[in-house]
Amino acid sequence: MPSDIFHNMTDKLVGQTFADIDNLKADYEMAKIAALHHSRAENAIAVLSNIHDASSFIVYGRLGKHLGLSSGKDGQEVPSIWEKELIKRFHEDDIVEKLAWELQFITFVKSLPDDCRQDYYLQHVIRMKDAKDQYIYIMHRIYYLRYDNSGNVLLALCLYTIATPEQHQVGIINSLTGEKVKEVSREINLLLSDREKEVLSMIGEGKASKEIADKLCISTHTVNGHRQNILKKMGASNSTEAYNVARKLGII
Numbered sequence: 001m002p003s004d005i006f007h008n009m010t011d012k013l014v015g016q017t018f019a020d021i022d023n024l025k026a027d028y029e030m031a032k033i034a035a036l037h038h039s040r041a042e043n044a045i046a047v048l049s050n051i052h053d054a055s056s057f058i059v060y061g062r063l064g065k066h067l068g069l070s071s072g073k074d075g076q077e078v079p080s081i082w083e084k085e086l087i088k089r090f091h092e093d094d095i096v097e098k099l100a101w102e103l104q105f106i107t108f109v110k111s112l113p114d115d116c117r118q119d120y121y122l123q124h125v126i127r128m129k130d131a132k133d134q135y136i137y138i139m140h141r142i143y144y145l146r147y148d149n150s151g152n153v154l155l156a157l158c159l160y161t162i163a164t165p166e167q168h169q170v171g172i173i174n175s176l177t178g179e180k181v182k183e184v185s186r187e188i189n190l191l192l193s194d195r196e197k198e199v200l201s202m203i204g205e206g207k208a209s210k211e212i213a214d215k216l217c218i219s220t221h222t223v224n225g226h227r228q229n230i231l232k233k234m235g236a237s238n239s240t241e242a243y244n245v246a247r248k249l250g251i252i
Contacts, residue, residue, distance in 0.1 A: 018052050020148040023154075027146050031155055032057045036075060045069075049081040052154050058083050063160065068131030080156040086160070088161040090126035091135055096241060098126055100248040102142065103235060105172055107188045108181065109144060110151040117147055120181070124170045126164050157192055188249055191233055199226040201252050204243040 022225045026051050026162065035046040041060035048057040059075040060120040069085055070076075090098070105122040112120075122142040139161050146155040174182040195216075202212045216223075227239060236242035246252045 002136055004159065007218070007246070010222075018148050018154065019150060019151075021052055021154065021249055024050075024052060028053075028057075028155060031157060032075065033147050035059055035157060038157075039075075042159065042161050045082050045083075045086065046075075046087075047086070047158040047160075049156045049158070050154070051081055051152075054078055054081055056083065058080055058152060063162065066130060069198045073084070081156075086128075088128040089212060091129075094126045096250065098124065098140070098245045099235060099241075103191070103245065104188055104249055105142060105144075106153065108172055109153075112151075113188045114151075116147075117144065117151070118174050119174055120172055121175055122172050128160075139163040143183060153212055189251055191249075192230060192246070193252055196226050196230050196233075196252050197246075199223060200243055203227070203239045204247070 029047075031048050035048040035057060036059055039046040039059040040046055043062045045061060045063050045067075046059040050056065056078050057075050058069045058078060064070055067086075067089060067107050101122055101124050105120075109117045109120060123143075124140055125137050126140050130136050130137045141159045141161075143157045143159075144155070145157055146153075148154055169180060173179070174181070198216065199212055201240050202215065207215070209220050209227070213220045213223045230242050231237070231239070236243040236245055243252070
C-alpha cells in the first residue's frame with residue numbers, strides 16, 4: 001500500500017506545470033550542501049527532492065545506520081522524489097496521516113504571498129522500524145526551498161530525526177514566530193468540488209457507483225469520472241484512502 005500512495009503523490013507533484021526554473025540547478029547544488037550539514041549536525045536523514053527533475057539527493061547519516069540503512073556520509077542521488085527503502089519502514093497506519101499533512105501544507109503555502117512562503121515548515125511524528133524491526137518515533141520536517149511563479153514546489157528538504165518527548169508542536173509552523181497554524185487553510189476545503197464531496201461521502205458509506213449514480217440522478221460513467229478526479233486531487237491510490245485523508249483534513 002505505501003508504494004501506491006507515494007506513486008500517486010509523485011504524479012501530483014511531478015505532474016505540475018512548472019515555470020521560472022532559472023538557476024534551479026545552482027540552487028539544487030547549494031541545497032545539497034545544506035542537506036549534508038543538517039544530516040551531520042542533527043544526526044538526521046536528509047532527503048532533498050528536486051521536484052522538477054523527479055530526483056533526490058539523500059544523506060542517511062548516523063540515523064540511517066540506526067534504522068538499518070546505509071550510513072554513507074556524502075549522500076547519493078536517486079531517480080525519484082521519494083526514498084523507497086525509507087518508506088518501507090513507515091508504519092502503515094501513519095501513511096494516511098503523512099499524506100494528509102503534506103496535502104494540507106502544499107495547499108497552504110500556495111495560498112500565501114511569494115515573500116511569505118519560506119516562513120513556514122511542516123513537522124509531524126511518524127513511526128518507523130529500526131534495525132531490529134522495532135517501531136520508534138521519528139520527527140519528520142518538511143521545508144520547501146524553492147517555488148516557481150505559480151507557487152509550485154521545485155525543491156523540498158525532508159529531515160528525519162529521533163522524536164523527543166518534548167516535541168509536541170506538530171503541524172505547520174511559522175519559523176519566524178514559532179507559532180502553529182491553527183486552522184486548515186480555506187483553500188484545502190476547495191480542493192474538492194461540492195459534487196466530489198458528495199460522491200466521496202457516499203463512498204465512505206460503502207455505496208457502489210451505481211447506488212451513488214441513482215441517488216444523485218447522474219450516470220455511472222459520471223460517478224466513475226468523479227472517482228478518478230478525487231484520487232488525482234487527493235494523491236491517493238484508492239477511494240478508501242481518499243476518504244480517510246479527506247476526513248482527517250476536515251473536507252467532508
